[in-house]
Amino acid sequence: MEALETTVSQLPAQVKGSSFFNLTTVIALCVFFALLCACIIIGHLLHGNRWANESITALLLGLGSGGVVLLVSKGESSKLLNFSENLFFLYLLPPIIFNAGFQVKKKQFFKNISMILLFGVFGTVISFCIISLGVFLVFNRIGVTSLTVQDYLAVGAIFSATDSVCTLQVLNQDETPFLYSIVFGEGVVNDATSIVLYNAVQSIDLKNISGLTALKLLGTFLYLFFTSTALGIVAGLLSAFIIKTLYFGRHSTDREVALMMLMAYLSYMLAELMDLSGILTVFFSGIVMSHYTWHNVTESSRITTKHAFATISFISETFIFLYVGMDALDIDKWKSSGASAGTSIAVSSTLFALVLVGRAAFVFPISSIRNCFKKRDGTKIEFRQQFIIWWAGVMRGAVTIALSYSEFASSSDTSSQDSLMITSTIIVVLFSTVVFGSITKPLIEALLLRHSRPMISDASDLPSLEDLRFLFIENGDQSEQGSSQRKRSLRLLMTNPGISVHYLWRKFDDRFMRPVFGGRGFVPFVPGSPTGEAEESQENS
């Protein structure tokens, strides 16, 4: 919102209502909030519809109202609807990602952590290389000549950033938990990778590229990944500790909820202050808060946080799509790009084709390699699933737009080809969100849900986990027959490393973490809470 005001504050001071603030700001806020209400109502009415969702509704409503504003003001109002990177990165993105971490199915996420890291890190690098190379090879032929090598690399980084927000809306965590955790988890890690790549491209010295540069990049990425994660975990644990220690026995819902909100946001800001990936930080702080802090607060605080975070995230998402839709019709950019419709379409379709190819180039190979290592048939990723992973990650969103602005609009000498890059980015984002976003739901239904054979899912390997836990407990109780049992559990540990890591973590958690930071079963009162019980019963089934 401050974007609107910053722009508006440059208007003459005479345009003032009697109520101490700018009339234009108030009008813009009114329009935005009325449109948000309309999005929610229309989105609800379209609930049964397979093709539409809130993102697409918001995008189209934004486009429509942008057009109306343009008509009413006769092409003058584009300044009012400037896309602001600050607004996006400071206020809209953090609640979305925090909520995603807060509501994510932790077990599913950590079970697939190796796949998520492979997709998120190596996949993004592969995609970056292919897009950069493709742009370098194709753009000269279709008449875009003014870009430097640095710009080509930046385009690669910009279009490697997937849109985790839209993924959240088209994939359903309950219906397709495996795909959701893979695609969404990849999106979060992908963010860190994209930022590292983008910053690296900005600072890289193109004249002195050697093997050392790649090593340096890897080092930077590892530093970024681990410190960001650690900061998020520390923030989450701190909030759990404070609430457990201070509020013990005399809870106040408002203070608890406020403290959780503020500490999550503070962790994001601190990460940005330290040039880390705030998104990773706030994601992990959300995970830790839902694991510890959430169990230390009162029943009403639990319900409130669960729904309030989801609501704020929902409003932010809708706001972003509305914003992108309205911004797309910014007439100045289209004018200053000065490109013919042909060139625009050529550039946009080249970029989109490269996005498709770049994503295919890592989803299918990495999945196949993983399948080679899995013996059991049920744990393999089928081709249909690979196809959906590829498809659902093609959407580009606000991150891409924000990065594109940062690269092509912030420089003082914005050339016509820079504007062309921005308008092409907008076309790619709109096309991928509207077309791919609306087809994804029916596609998943057609490919997966109507299919009767059980897929790779959490149901297939839970029994062995239960088996394992049973063994370990037995082991502790009756030590006389322990040696054969220990052998068996050791064998299980060798064959199912992921599951045993999870088991060991549970043991560590129960013995050391929960007594200090609280968590399920470690606070005096444990009235049944909707999600807690559901998760519990799921884990014990």
Next chain:
Amino acid sequence: MEALETTVSQLPAQVKGSSFFNLTTVIALCVFFALLCACIIIGHLLHGNRWANESITALLLGLGSGGVVLLVSKGESSKLLNFSENLFFLYLLPPIIFNAGFQVKKKQFFKNISMILLFGVFGTVISFCIISLGVFLVFNRIGVTSLTVQDYLAVGAIFSATDSVCTLQVLNQDETPFLYSIVFGEGVVNDATSIVLYNAVQSIDLKNISGLTALKLLGTFLYLFFTSTALGIVAGLLSAFIIKTLYFGRHSTDREVALMMLMAYLSYMLAELMDLSGILTVFFSGIVMSHYTWHNVTESSRITTKHAFATISFISETFIFLYVGMDALDIDKWKSSGASAGTSIAVSSTLFALVLVGRAAFVFPISSIRNCFKKRDGTKIEFRQQFIIWWAGVMRGAVTIALSYSEFASSSDTSSQDSLMITSTIIVVLFSTVVFGSITKPLIEALLLRHSRPMISDASDLPSLEDLRFLFIENGDQSEQGSSQRKRSLRLLMTNPGISVHYLWRKFDDRFMRPVFGGRGFVPFVPGSPTGEAEESQENS
């Protein structure tokens, strides 16, 4: 927050972190959010303390950290901490007032509506006249000569604006419901009156004052009051109707909560757009939403809205006090006022004395007049209660500061005496909030709560309401003995007009409003909700 950014955006573009936004913004946000967390924790630790509360903690923490920032930056950083009227009026105030309307005890509020209106309208006008006159008479003698007649009148309007935010914190709705409803209700109505007065002073033609001017002002006030209220009621009813009609049977907590939030905020913005009192609008939209909309949503939505609105309001309040505290040490203002400590103290104490006198001049007379009309001993306002009403409304807050900035800082030629007025306003606000705020709680304890005799309260006249309702119901059932009953109920209506109005409203509500807009008992599922049940039992007792 956009205030920080607007200021920061004027800094050279080189000061940029790698993460696409200004380092200074991020630092400011970090400091603010860390301080907010500290306020909540310290406020909780001081919970048992009678003298301190969150407002005072925040104010002192803000002062302290403002001092630290000033020391660290060697007196350079004052620009970072500019008080922004936009931030205050657009983002911080609406949630506070909306929440107050949402959580207010409606019965208590409407029972005392005549007193609230008397205090809020006539009281504010009396206070405005006394302060303007006093300033006019005293200021010339203590060396402040450059103010115009318009400025004197503006000062009267500025210092007649009480601080409803601080009142919410020092008075307890459960312990002293009568006082709370009077003082807080007055604060809300007072806001509308102050804005009318302030705007009238801005636009008044001092050369042509006649009896017509006063009449015009009255007309403006009545228009403002009724249209603002109507807009709030319409917004509330609309939200109730939409949720009842659209979401019937298939509720979604996130969408319901989002819709309530957005529609409340939209009503505030629309009121500001139409130059009405947004505060009155959002207050009444809160009342209507808690009466209708709140009963149409799911149980989780009820808990979520109740606590989420309270939390957001709590964060905003703390933020305001922190902000005022930090802003108080803005070194530029103190320098440019150029006044000696003596003049500063003289101006501030004159203003504060006038505030005290101006408030006394209407609280005691109006209360006495009201007492003359009340026959029964239990319904009279005792002197001790009058004293607390006077005392609790003396605090001036962020509204006063915002109006003072608007009057004395926005003009292009800020003279040293304009700066003096601003610094004096800050002194008055700090002094009244810290000293009066901290003494109020112990004072109420000493004067009222330890006293055993029952005071004027809702308990004293509820039996007669119950009696009346019983009569009306009897009346409807058995029409043969109706005439004598009707006479008796008519007599009751004459002696207790307030109660019968409430009864008639209940009847109208049950027959016409609730079937359309929902509400308690008019939605298919009515699981017990904490406040709803408490209110119900209270009303039937």
